[in-house]
Amino acid sequence: MAGQTLYDKLWQQHLVKARDDGTALIYIDRQLLHEVTSPQAFEGLRLANRQPWRLDANLATPDHNVPTTLKERAEGNSGIKDPVSLIQVQTLDDNCAAFGIEEFRINDPRQGIVHVVGPEQGATLPGMTVVCGDSHTATHGAFAALSHGIGTSEVEHVMATQCLLAQKMKNMQVRVEGELGAGVTAKDVVLAIIGTIGTAGGTGYAIEFAGSAIESLSMEGRMTVCNMAIEAGARVGLIAVDDTTIDYLKDRPFAPKADQWDAAVQDWRQLVSDADAAFDKVVTLAAADIEPQVSWGTSPEMVTGIGGEVPDPADAADETARGGINRALEYMGLNARQKITDIRLDKVFIGSCTNSRIEDLREAAKVAQGRKVADTIQLAMVVPGSGLVKRQAEAEGLDKVFIEAGFEWREPGCSMCLAMNADKLGAGEHCASTSNRNFEGRQGYGGRTHLVSPAMAAAAAIAGHFVDVRTFAGDAAANHARQEA
């Protein structure tokens, strides 16, 4: 008999009941809550007169609607100027207080984007099942936690029953082998994967990311990769446990301590796919072939290397694809065969659950150090993923690097990734963004998003257009690029 994949093991460890009709009840260890997808779930509990099954499995924080300027944040919830956003954040506070769920409120230093906060607190642990009413819950799979993004009905279902109704997915392994080039990051890896398998390539699968290039990534990098599994269609992205995982978790507030830590670590070491595990599909990429990526269209699969160009619809595989490219070029205001390096930017956003962790900020700061944001850039902003990331970055002096270069240094939240707060693009504006989705209108009505790594975003801010961060090194080059811009 073939061995088990990591996904098979996690599934089995949480299987409460398999039904004859092919559905199963799986037990959920952790639910993360935020203000956008939880109010109707709490309301559902109230209407049915139900109580949460297990309070301590839940952890909440507002993130999507929170303002990111220091001035607004100093006022707490009353700094939220949009009355509808305020009601939503207030409703989360009220619901958590009423039901007894722990919440990091707007001005708690631990507040932040749920997918940054969970791991940072050690509230996400290997071997857990983690859910959240947010598709980027796939992030937590970086810890070998079986993590699903779910809808609001499912949020209510998990609160009421501590279980999720699920069907077992198929297993896919995406291997990235070899060494990544200098300047090529986790973000480039995952964008290259999505460019290869497409936005529906992972539909119906749990994807395990493996191979030497994945193993070489830090936990921050692994979270970036798993975060975007959903952009390849997969609800679940996973990476096996190794020393990097365990070192990251040691002494985190919610992580086990003392004897329990040792027992946990011993258990976590098993959270790898068996050598003879069978995958339904295996895709392999060579790390050496991956160059810094830039998305040009309105779907994350519409992506290419920095040396590339916008495609020609004439080359599309079929009519539906051609229609998609034509529509994307029109929306994005780009021409077929335009060079990526000729795309000029209006705004730059460094942040989101994909790229707002300390390592992301360090990479961006390294590029920004001693340089200036181009005059043609209207706004370049850095939004740390949590209060604790912000504090750490400030302790390292990164805030000063950004501010001196002309970036705005903001308070933590989802911000311009989806523009539910005041941070948004204007119609027609091009943005180099470290977020995860370039859908039409995602960052603001008519806004044009280009997905890139933090280092590429910082380099684009300085040059005013996309540049290859690998050759954008040294002060001479920077000054030259500045003059050009």
Next chain:
Amino acid sequence: MNKFERLDGLVAPLDRANVDTDLIIPKQFLKSIQRTGFGVNLFDELRYLDEGQPGQDVSQRPLNPDFVLNQPRFQGASVLLARRNFGCGSSREHAPWALEDFGFRAVIAPSFADIFYNNAFKNGILLITLGEDELDRLFAEVEANEGYRLDIDLEHQRVITPSGEILEFTVDAFRKHCLLEGLDDIGITLTDEEAIRAFEARHRAERPWLFRETAKA
């Protein structure tokens, strides 16, 4: 949840692939804490020529005459024809809430994104997966015939075209059962309360660190 047994509905075609949930219902409307009222903002950026805001009187907004759902012949449509990977992106259940509130009870496409698929069924919307060729044919028939309707029979898992052609589809037994009966699945799950408690006790004994109480400030 509304029951779904049989639907004889007017069909509207949305001829584009990878329709994401941001497009189905843009983020500014996600600020509502209600489950209803999203229908007027379904496909907001395609449907109107201006930028929509929550709580607006939509009757004052300029409609995009080119958008399919604004065309007179598709008024009252309850079946949506779509292309591959419909519902990709965000997990927002506001997407099926908006479709349902607008009046759609069924969507037919070559493939759907996973989270959207779950969310739709939980709101009484039947998602039917047919082959690309079958979809091409249905798109052509809708285009050619004003008032084109499809008869959807969930019990027998078939779509019947006006010419009497039968297109069979598969749907998993549990989802079908819930739709046919209009069942709330929390209630069904709670019939397994004992099994959940037993599992939980065993799980806690084996891996107590998963049950550490959340830290207190």
